[in-house]
Amino acid sequence: MALAAATQLSRVDEPCPAETELSGSAEAAEYIADRCLTDGPPGRVGLEIEAHCFDPADPLRRPGWAEIGEVLRPLPGLPGGSRVTVEPGGAVELSSPPLAGAPAAIAAMAADQAVLRAAFAEAGLGLVALGADPLRPTQRINPGPRYAAMEQFFAASHTGSAGAAMMTSTASVQLNLDAGRRSRWADRVRLAHALGPTMVAIAANSPLLSGEFSGWRSTRQRVWSRLDSMRCGPVLGLDGTDPASDWARYALKAPVMLVHAPDAIPVSRYVPFADWADGRVRLGGRRAAIADLDYHLTTLFPPVRPRGWLEIRYLDSVGDALWPAIVFTLATLLDDPA
Numbered sequence: 415m416a417l418a419a420a421t422q423l424s425r426v427d428e429p430c431p432a433e434t435e436l437s438g439s440a441e442a443a444e445y446i447a448d449r450c451l452t453d454g455p456p457g458r459v460g461l462e463i464e465a466h467c468f469d470p471a472d473p474l475r476r477p478g479w480a481e482i483g484e485v486l487r488p489l490p491g492l493p494g495g496s497r498v499t500v501e502p503g504g505a506v507e508l509s510s511p512p513l514a515g516a517p518a519a520i521a522a523m524a525a526d527q528a529v530l531r532a533a534f535a536e537a538g539l540g541l542v543a544l545g546a547d548p549l550r551p552t553q554r555i556n557p558g559p560r561y562a563a564m565e566q567f568f569a570a571s572h573t574g575s576a577g578a579a580m581m582t583s584t585a586s587v588q589l590n591l592d593a594g595r596r597s598r599w600a601d602r603v604r605l606a607h608a609l610g611p612t613m614v615a616i617a618a619n620s621p622l623l624s625g626e627f628s629g630w631r632s633t634r635q636r637v638w639s640r641l642d643s644m645r646c647g648p649v650l651g652l653d654g655t656d657p658a659s660d661w662a663r664y665a666l667k668a669p670v671m672l673v674h675a676p677d678a679i680p681v682s683r684y685v686p687f688a689d690w691a692d693g694r695v696r697l698g699g700r701r702a703a704i705a706d707l708d709y710h711l712t713t714l715f716p717p718v719r720p721r722g723w724l725e726i727r728y729l730d731s732v733g734d735a736l737w738p739a740i741v742f743t744l745a746t747l748l749d750d751p752a
Contacts, residue, residue: 460590494522503582545620545634545730563678
């Protein structure tokens with residue numbers, strides 16, 4: 415998952431004070447639809463690749479937050495320009511800048527991975543690219559208040575075990591692609607979804623979770639399927655002809671997970687964001703503001719997420735022998751009309 419960082423492709427830069435209170439769900443829908451996809455030529459590719467950090471001398475041990483921090487603190491700027499972040503369970507993520515075409519993105523990410531792996535190897539640690547942690551029980555090591563609040567939210571919504579596994583024991587290869595021309599948005603979003611089952615099957619490499627076989631080739635998919643479909647299910651509407659409006663409806667129906675006040679506070683009851691925006695419910699002692707809507711959107715995890723660009727989020731993390739081919743194939747099928 416990519417909670418900690420996102421590859422920035424494009425965004426609408428219109429002044430809109432974050433503290434501005436929303437007049438209602440209609441304004442919220444317009445705000446979402448206006449910003450979720452950016453009109454322009456396709457072609458740029460950004461990558462986010464996660465890998466589980468482990469101790470080769472003791473594979474059942476989960477390296478701690480401070481231990482991983484000691485490896486990352488002296489890390490120089492990476493040659494491909496990627497940012498490094500650490501996920502709740504200690505998976506390490508590289509998020510690349512957008513580059514022109516899949517070959518450039520693949521080369522930059524491979525160079526950055528080589529530097530990162532060398533740094534962890536020098537510290538006696540390793541990085542393994544699998545869709546799910548095969549051996550260790552779920553455990554959060556990232557002390558960030560957002561992740562602690564997410565744990566509480568999942569527990570209150572009766573998805574505690576799936577939520578913990580999603581946050582701390584899954585890893586992915588994510589592609590970030592330009593939204594493309596407005597006239598092609600609907601076809602492009604439909605194609606990104608239609609390619610999903612085949613690409614998921616190709617990338618599936620996670621039959622184990624916490625030392626047990628799940629019966630799935632991609633246990634990562636099983637974990638995500640057990641979470642709330644209003645937050646993690648596909649965005650596509652009935653006909654898929656207007657993905658911006660589909661996303662706005664999806665986001666407004668999705669229940670609020672966290673309130674930023676300023677640390678994250680979990681919402682333990684079912685409150686669709688539309689109810690907060692319309693003033694039917696007050697959270698954190700107030701009506702929803704633009705900043706609350708922006709924050710809400712970061713807590714929605716569909717397999718294809720519009721963020722000004724398209725985030726393709728459904729792939730298992732895979733090793734060096736496969737991820738470049740998967741990235742090239744998926745980017746080509748979406749970006750090259752021939």
